[in-house]
Amino acid sequence: MGQVDRFNSNDIVSCTLNDWLELHSSVEEKRETFLNMDKALKYIHEHDYGVERFFNNSTMVYDIDVLNNNSSYIKFNRILPLTGDLVAKQSKKNEDIFASCLIQICSYVGIPLNRLNLAFLKENFDEFSKILPPEDVPYYRGIILRGSSVYFSDYISEIHRRKLSSMENQLSDSSSSQIKNEGRKSIESDKSLVKMSKNRLYLDSSDKNNSIYKIGNNDKEAAFINYLLIITILVFSLLAINMFFWLCSLI
Numbered sequence: 001m002g003q004v005d006r007f008n009s010n011d012i013v014s015c016t017l018n019d020w021l022e023l024h025s026s027v028e029e030k031r032e033t034f035l036n037m038d039k040a041l042k043y044i045h046e047h048d049y050g051v052e053r054f055f056n057n058s059t060m061v062y063d064i065d066v067l068n069n070n071s072s073y074i075k076f077n078r079i080l081p082l083t084g085d086l087v088a089k090q091s092k093k094n095e096d097i098f099a100s101c102l103i104q105i106c107s108y109v110g111i112p113l114n115r116l117n118l119a120f121l122k123e124n125f126d127e128f129s130k131i132l133p134p135e136d137v138p139y140y141r142g143i144i145l146r147g148s149s150v151y152f153s154d155y156i157s158e159i160h161r162r163k164l165s166s167m168e169n170q171l172s173d174s175s176s177s178q179i180k181n182e183g184r185k186s187i188e189s190d191k192s193l194v195k196m197s198k199n200r201l202y203l204d205s206s207d208k209n210n211s212i213y214k215i216g217n218n219d220k221e222a223a224f225i226n227y228l229l230i231i232t233i234l235v236f237s238l239l240a241i242n243m244f245f246w247l248c249s250l251i
Contacts, residue, residue, distance in 0.1 A: 017064040020071065021107055027133055033071040034104045037064070038152035040074040040209055041100055045082075047215040050092045052078035054099045055113055062103065062113070067212065075212050094149040101143040104152075108132050135159065 017037075021030060044050065054076075056063040067073035082089040105121070106113045109131050121128060125145060129137045139155045142148035 013069065014065040014067045014075070015069075017062040017066060017074075017103075020066040024071070027108075029071075030104075030107055031133060031136070033066070033074075034100075034107075035153055035156055036071050037074045037103075038100060040076065040212070041096055042151045042153060043206065043209040044076065044079055044213060044215065045093050045096070047213075048082050048089070049079045049213075049215060050082050050089075051076050051096045051099070052080040054096075054103065057114075060112070060114065072208055073212060079213070090149070094147075097149055097151065098143060098147075100152070101140060105132065105140060105144075 017033075020033065024030065024033065041051070053063050055061075063077045065075045065077060067075055082092055102116060102118075103113060105128065106116055109128060122144060125141065129141065132140055136152075136155075139150070139152060142150065
């Protein structure tokens with residue numbers, strides 16, 4: 001099953017998303033994988049790239065790899081720069097989010113993506129939703145039936161944010177009515193845990209995605225090279241102008 005990643009030169013061991021989901025088939029494992037897959041998708045979108053191909057028709061598997069035996073490292077094997085105006089770019093991003101959503105639903109339901117009837121899914125979404133993780137049904141409903149363009153990771157972050165805010169409010173109410181000193185210490189400990197959870201919530205995976213796609217680094221390097229090129233051209237232009245006037249002064 002394992003293979004050497006054919007897209008990187010540093011011999012990172014990888015497997016296909018299909019193989020990964022077969023080996024990590026629990027709802028919790030799938031959900032974590034899809035969360036990381038969405039973070040990778042958001043990352044390439046933020047760098048003005050999109051997914052060229054989610055599904056490989058020749059092999060009938062997803063054209064997505066999991067690297068380092070870790071679902072935090074998701075690689076879309078076929079990406080391309082986004083072109084056109086802002087509307088066209090956003091349209092492509094929406095298509096990618098929709099395709100990613102279909103992949104997730106197919107995995108939970110247990111049917112291949114190429115056999116999914118989209119019209120049937122929309123007409124019978126309530127039946128499909130019984131198989132999906134209950135907390136994520138509103139997200140999938142919004143994407144499939146309402147055409148929403150929300151990243152799964154943003155949806156999860158918002159849910160956690162609301163839960164943590166609710167916990168903070170409850171702890172604040174408890175602390176105001178607490179009398180015993182030991183109780184106060186316990187509450188302060190709980191508040192610290194909430195704060196730590198918040199910090200973890202807002203940690204992104206930019207470093208991991210930078211190491212996979214190298215889009216941001218390439219953009220910075222290209223911009224720096226262009227800057228040096230412009231400076232070089234200006235210097236040579238000034239030298240040429242000075243040389244021209246010097247020669248003219250000798251005539």
